[in-house]
Amino acid sequence: MILDAQGIEMSYGALKVLHGVSLQAEEGRTLAIIGPNGAGKTTLFKVLTGERLPSAGTVRFRGEDVTTLPAFRRARLGFGRTFQVARIFSELDLMANVVIPIEARIRAGGGSAGPRWRWTPMPEVRAEAEGILERLGFARSRWEDEAQFLSHGDRKRLEFCVALATRPGILMLDEPTAGMSPSDRREMTRFLARLKTETGITIVMTEHDMDLIFELADTLMVLNYGEVIAAGEPSQVRDDPLVKKVYLGHGAQHA
Amino acid sequence: MKLAGHLALAVLLAVFLLAPFIVHPGLVFIAGFAMIQIVFALSWNILFSYAGLVSFGHAAFFGIGAYLSAAALRYGWNVSFLLIPPASFALGAFAAFLVAIVVLRRANGIQFSVLTLALSQLVVVLIGYSPYLGHDEGISAIPRPVINLGIATLNLANPLANYYFVIGVGLVTILLIWLVVHGPLGRTMQAVRIDPERAAFVGIDVWRLRVASFTLSGGFAAVGGSLLAPWAQIVHPDYVNWLASAQPIFATLLGGVGHFWGPVVGVLGLAGLNYFTRTFVGISEIVVGASLLVVVLVAPQGILGALRKAARKRKAAAGAHP
Ligand SMILES: Nc1ncnc2c1ncn2[C@@H]1O[C@H](COP(=O)(O)OP(=O)(O)OP(=O)(O)O)[C@@H](O)[C@H]1O
Ligand SMILES: [Mg+2]
Numbered sequence: 291m292i293l294d295a296q297g298i299e300m301s302y303g304a305l306k307v308l309h310g311v312s313l314q315a316e317e318g319r320t321l322a323i324i325g326p327n328g329a330g331k332t333t334l335f336k337v338l339t340g341e342r343l344p345s346a347g348t349v350r351f352r353g354e355d356v357t358t359l360p361a362f363r364r365a366r367l368g369f370g371r372t373f374q375v376a377r378i379f380s381e382l383d384l385m386a387n388v389v390i391p392i393e394a395r396i397r398a399g400g401g402s403a404g405p406r407w408r409w410t411p412m413p414e415v416r417a418e419a420e421g422i423l424e425r426l427g428f429a430r431s432r433w434e435d436e437a438q439f440l441s442h443g444d445r446k447r448l449e450f451c452v453a454l455a456t457r458p459g460i461l462m463l464d465e466p467t468a469g470m471s472p473s474d475r476r477e478m479t480r481f482l483a484r485l486k487t488e489t490g491i492t493i494v495m496t497e498h499d500m501d502l503i504f505e506l507a508d509t510l511m512v513l514n515y516g517e518v519i520a521a522g523e524p525s526q527v528r529d530d531p532l533v534k535k536v537y538l539g540h541g542a543q544h545a
Numbered sequence: 546m547k548l549a550g551h552l553a554l555a556v557l558l559a560v561f562l563l564a565p566f567i568v569h570p571g572l573v574f575i576a577g578f579a580m581i582q583i584v585f586a587l588s589w590n591i592l593f594s595y596a597g598l599v600s601f602g603h604a605a606f607f608g609i610g611a612y613l614s615a616a617a618l619r620y621g622w623n624v625s626f627l628l629i630p631p632a633s634f635a636l637g638a639f640a641a642f643l644v645a646i647v648v649l650r651r652a653n654g655i656q657f658s659v660l661t662l663a664l665s666q667l668v669v670v671l672i673g674y675s676p677y678l679g680h681d682e683g684i685s686a687i688p689r690p691v692i693n694l695g696i697a698t699l700n701l702a703n704p705l706a707n708y709y710f711v712i713g714v715g716l717v718t719i720l721l722i723w724l725v726v727h728g729p730l731g732r733t734m735q736a737v738r739i740d741p742e743r744a745a746f747v748g749i750d751v752w753r754l755r756v757a758s759f760t761l762s763g764g765f766a767a768v769g770g771s772l773l774a775p776w777a778q779i780v781h782p783d784y785v786n787w788l789a790s791a792q793p794i795f796a797t798l799l800g801g802v803g804h805f806w807g808p809v810v811g812v813l814g815l816a817g818l819n820y821f822t823r824t825f826v827g828i829s830e831i832v833v834g835a836s837l838l839v840v841v842l843v844a845p846q847g848i849l850g851a852l853r854k855a856a857r858k859r860k861a862a863a864g865a866h867p
Contacts (some may be wrong), residue, residue: 387731
């Protein structure tokens with residue numbers, strides 16, 4: 291079990307959002323979390339990645355208790371994260387966006403990101419960044435463009451590059467296709483499927499796009515008002531009457 | 546635009562290097578002074594435009610260098626003056642490090658800025674109590690040193706030698722600052738400024754990065770200060786108080802926020818304004834203040850920001866009608 295969370299509770303002030311949520315992610319598999327808007331999916335992500343402390347419960351990563359570990363330490367352990375609304379270093383160019391996490395990773399690992407007087411990235415850093423950008427379909431001619439002028443879908447893809455550049459052991463994706471055009475969605479789905487088979491990376495994601503979920507998820511978990519109401523094989527969960535009632539009934543419009 | 550920028554820089558460098566041969570001594574004095582202010586403003590801008598921290602009390606670190614250097618010369622310390630700028634860096638950096646680990650632990654944003662201001666005013670008060678540092682009058686009649694370079698000696702009593710010493714140390718410091726903010730550390734600073742939370746999620750220790758940035762910035766500010774003693778021959782608390790701390794802020798706002806060279810343009814602009822209004826006693830401050838107001842209202846991105854915008858527009862227009 292690479293990620294194991296038990297009994298997570300969390301409130302925003304007086305509003306209790308998570309009521310004892312437990313989840314397990316198995317190495318190399320994809321866990322999808324679905325649930326209506328406001329169910330607490332993003333909040334659960336915040337607790338798992340170290341953005342917020344839970345009021346109760348534990349989070350273990352590869353057996354180690356990381357419940358109170360700050361976000362940057364979790365990132366160094368191998369948590370890669372993307373946000374529901376993509377967060378990138380918008381005033382910098384695409385290349386810098388990817389170089390920064392690579393250099394941070396090298397330095398955190400005790401390595402050197404190059405002598406202080408050297409201002410261009412080390413050749414191997416640059417090569418790795420180029421590989422990642424190419425893999426996500428960013429043409430060479432765009433590498434020096436400022437990230438703030440990217441389209442919505444491209445921002446999501448660039449954020450994905452940023453997350454991959456940390457060489458994560460687990461990818462935490464909060465709605466990776468939110469707001470994307472249908473063609474961008476299909477492309478992202480294909481990319482994630484390829485990433486999964488090629489690298490065997492563990493993925494935990496929330497998503498409203500049912501096509502994507504049934505294509506990628508090995509396990510499906512349904513969250514409703516901060517409680518897990520069903521979990522298991524995606525096809526079984528889909529046929530659960532309670533799930534149908536609270537989510538899939540109207541979620542079908544999303545898909 | 547890039548070419549124009551490089552060209553402007555080359556011209557500026559030439560003007561600084563040739564100043565003693567092309568302008569009268571009054572302007573040479575202003576040029577040396579501008580170089581000192583440029584180093585100070587650039588050190589502040591490491592925090593503002595790169596790491597995303599605003600210091601309202603940066604003159605305290607400038608003052609550490611200025612008083613260290615003034616005391617060394619005035620009281621005839623038995624050390625080569627060549628060691629004073631590096632020693633100022635070390636002392637300024639150390640003081641900044643202490644401030645950072647105490648203040649940044651609890652506060653950032655505006656609270657942090659106000660605390661730096663309070664601490665710097667405390668430094669002014671402490672100087673006022675110290676006979677060694679000359680109370681409120683400061684240290685004056687500072688002699689200019691003779692520097693033994695092994696193969697030759699550099700006597701700063703000679704105006705030319707003095708000028709080139711200040712310019713030389715200034716240029717080396719500018720180069721060092723440039724390298725720091727354009728390298729891996731500078732990239733990390735920018736990531737933290739743009740989105741500290743995002744930076745943490747790629748494994749950047751935001752607190753440590755901020756402490757490191759503040760430490761470096763304090764060190765470079767002190768190097769700028771260390772040049773003041775041989776140049777102006779007087780160092781007093783006015784160089785340390787809040788008005789002095791405001792100078793790099795004005796320079797950066799005027800020159801262009803978010804540009805490495807913004808503070809340079811700003812310092813030169815302010816120096817120019819001061820020079821041309823010097824004969825109107827009392828009006829000088831008003832003119833400087835009014836110009837700043839105009840810039841902030843008309844071109845909030847400062848002079849370089851406005852130039853870049855104009856260049857982009859021209860390029861876009863040229864692209865539309867080739
Ligand atoms: N920062 C916050 N402060 C207060 N309440 C919040 C905050 N963020 C979220 N909430 C509330 O907590 C609940 C859960 O929100 P959360 O964002 O986790 O839901 P979600 O499942 O991710 O929804 P969506 O599908 O819309 O992304 C909602 O009722 C929301 O209004
Ligand atoms: Mg959400």
